[in-house]
Amino acid sequence: MYIGVILFFCNYYMMSQQVFGIVIHGGAGNILPAHFTKELESQYHQKLNEALQEGYNVLENGGSATDAVVAAIKVLEDSPLFNAGKGSVFNSQGQIEMDASIMEGREMKAGAVAGIRRIKNPIDCAKLVMEQTPHVLLLGQGAENLWVSKGYNLVDTSYFYDEKRLKQWKENKKSTSKPQKHGTVGAVALDKYGNLAAGTSTGGMMDKMPGRVGDSPIIGAGTYACNQSCAISCTGHGEYFIRYTVAHDVHCKMLYQNKTLKEAIHTILFDELLPIGGTGGIIGIDKQGNVVMDFNTTGMYRGFKLSTGKQTTLIFDDKKSTQ
Ligand code: ASP
Numbered sequence: 029m030y031i032g033v034i035l036f037f038c039n040y041y042m043m044s045q046q047v048f049g050i051v052i053h054g055g056a057g058n059i060l061p062a063h064f065t066k067e068l069e070s071q072y073h074q075k076l077n078e079a080l081q082e083g084y085n086v087l088e089n090g091g092s093a094t095d096a097v098v099a100a101i102k103v104l105e106d107s108p109l110f111n112a113g114k115g116s117v118f119n120s121q122g123q124i125e126m127d128a129s130i131m132e133g134r135e136m137k138a139g140a141v142a143g144i145r146r147i148k149n150p151i152d153c154a155k156l157v158m159e160q161t162p163h164v165l166l167l168g169q170g171a172e173n174l175w176v177s178k179g180y181n182l183v184d185t186s187y188f189y190d191e192k193r194l195k196q197w198k199e200n201k202k203s204t205s206k207p208q209k210h211g212t213v214g215a216v217a218l219d220k221y222g223n224l225a226a227g228t229s230t231g232g233m234m235d236k237m238p239g240r241v242g243d244s245p246i247i248g249a250g251t252y253a254c255n256q257s258c259a260i261s262c263t264g265h266g267e268y269f270i271r272y273t274v275a276h277d278v279h280c281k282m283l284y285q286n287k288t289l290k291e292a293i294h295t296i297l298f299d300e301l302l303p304i305g306g307t308g309g310i311i312g313i314d315k316q317g318n319v320v321m322d323f324n325t326t327g328m329y330r331g332f333k334l335s336t337g338k339q340t341t342l343i344f345d346d347k348k349s350t351q
Contacts, residue, residue, distance in 0.1 A: 047317030048220045049334030050083035052076060052100050054110045055211035056263045056309030059327025061344055069343065072109060072329055076341040079103035080333040083215060088335075093217040093225035093259070094132045094155070101128075101151040101227050104213035108190045110329070111211030113149055116188050116231025118197040119238050124188045125168070126231050127245040128154040133224035133253035140245035143168040146182035147175055151229045154245070165245060188231075200235055212244055214261025216253070216313045224259035224315060226251045226275070233266065242266025248276035255315060257282045258289050263328070264308010268301055278312060289314045290322075297324045 083100030105113025128150035129140035139158025212230035243250035252275035281292035309323030331341035
């Protein structure tokens with residue numbers, strides 16, 4: 029009885045000492061102040077804040093890092109501002125094919141979906157794969173069949189059609205230059221119990237070949253979480269992030285080279301990816317609650333909110349992105 033009471037208070041003390049928080053991104057790319065009106069800029073900040081708050085509420089109420097990641101990502105998927113869910117870009121045939129993944133760092137469980145077309149929140153389906161199947165990655169029809177078999181509804185593909193995306197896609201078809209065509213959303217979180225989780229969701233690269241799968245649903249490339257090190261979500265030119273197994277490499281550099289989260293991410297973005305043309309960004313949180321949001325492009329939609337009271341949302345190249 030006494031031991032039980034002591035253990036309860038020890039547990040309570042440890043939880044009250046544990047920093048918790050959430051970090052999000054809404055894609056990196058050629059993002060410059062000149063591309064924004066004040067109003068558009070504030071719309072982005074508002075949505076990022078909304079997503080942070082949704083995720084943070086879960087953590088504050090004692091929820092898991094996994095549930096916080098899902099809650100934050102769903103806000104971004106439901107907004108046409110970001111290339112995921114509702115705002116997904118078109119492939120070369122004018123169709124939308126979405127990818128998403130989630131991983132939790134305590135038991136190293138993971139779930140992912142690729143090439144899905146009719147699920148409103150792809151991150152929900154990735155979580156379903158993680159929690160209710162013996163598999164990690166399900167493709168298009170298989171993922172949608174699982175979704176329906178669990179009693180959830182599909183949406184019509186017209187739900188994802190957004191005027192702005194259609195215009196971008198048509199302009200891109202005419203253009204001879206090669207603009208950066210990426211964008212994605214992601215979140216990483218550390219909960220009150222010291223557990224880490226990461227998730228990523230995307231419409232992929234604009235004008236991609238039908239069937240193309242990027243790094244976002246590939247565990248170790250676009251998403252990774254391990255309680256020993258960190259939780260990572262990437263955004264950028266997926267083919268590079270797959271070949272360099274970027275998210276897992278952050279974990280490796282921390283574990284085997286003793287690098288900090290900041291050093292590991294910076295080395296990958298600037299010494300390894302940039303010289304070969306791999307553009308993008310990485311967000312991470314480590315088990316102590318250190319936050320990094322770094323990118324080798326001109327901007328990245330991003331933000332974090334920690335239990336220490338620190339929080340921010342940023343868009344442009346204001347590199348005050350480490351806490
Ligand atoms: N990484 C995503 C992909 O290649 C796109 C992005 O993050 O911008 O599909």
